[in-house]
Amino acid sequence: MTISFDNALGIHEQALSVRVKRAEVLANNLANADTPGFKARDLDFKAALNKQMGGAQNGLEMAMSKTSSKHISTQGESSESLLYKNPTQPSIDGNTVDTQQEMAAYMKNAMDYQASFQFLNGKFKALTSAIRGE
Numbered sequence: 206m207t208i209s210f211d212n213a214l215g216i217h218e219q220a221l222s223v224r225v226k227r228a229e230v231l232a233n234n235l236a237n238a239d240t241p242g243f244k245a246r247d248l249d250f251k252a253a254l255n256k257q258m259g260g261a262q263n264g265l266e267m268a269m270s271k272t273s274s275k276h277i278s279t280q281g282e283s284s285e286s287l288l289y290k291n292p293t294q295p296s297i298d299g300n301t302v303d304t305q306q307e308m309a310a311y312m313k314n315a316m317d318y319q320a321s322f323q324f325l326n327g328k329f330k331a332l333t334s335a336i337r338g339e
Contacts, residue, residue, distance in 0.1 A: 214325060214328050215324075215328070216254070216258070217321045217322075217324045217325040217328070218325065219254060219257040219258050220254060220317075220321045221318065221321050221322060221325065222257060223248070223250060223253045223254045223257055224250075224314055224317060224318040224321060225318070226248055226253065227247070227248040227250060227253075227314050228311065228314055228315065228318065230246055230247060230248050230287065231247070231307055231310055231311040231314060232311065233246075234246065234247075234290075234302050234307045235302070235304065235307050235308065235311065237300075237302060238300070238302045238304050238307070239300070240300060241298035241299060241300060242298065242299040242300065243299075243300045243301070243302060244289050244290075244300075244301050245289070245290040245292070245300075245301045245302045245303070245307065246287055246288065246289055246290065247287075247288055247290050247310070248286055248287055248288075249286040249287075249288055252286040253286040256286065289301070293306070
């Protein structure tokens with residue numbers, strides 16, 4: 206009997222990679238908090254995770270088809286799940302980054318990352334003890 210890591214690890218492997226992408230986006234927002242005209246963005250976690258897990262194969266989203274070899278490839282990261290944030294308080298210079306909200310979102314994302322990491326660590330410990338016969 207073989208062990209499938211996809212079945213054994215569950216959703217946490219994909220969730221970790223999406224959490225890392227979201228942390229990059231939020232860190233970019235914080236880094237550009239004083240840049241005039243910068244528009245804050247955020248990652249739609251549910252849509253990104255669905256795409257990461259192969260939503261097109263599950264019939265949850267439609268895959269694009271190319272009709273010519275000159276079309277740009279749709280593989281890789283798309284900005285469909287990367288959305289602009291609506292500012293709660295407009296700024297004079299056009300920057301839409303709210304530092305307090307960005308820091309709170311970054312910390313929540315970090316805690317969610319840590320939780321997924323701990324679940325994944327627990328899965329590996331369980332697999333290790335099962336292999337050892339403990």
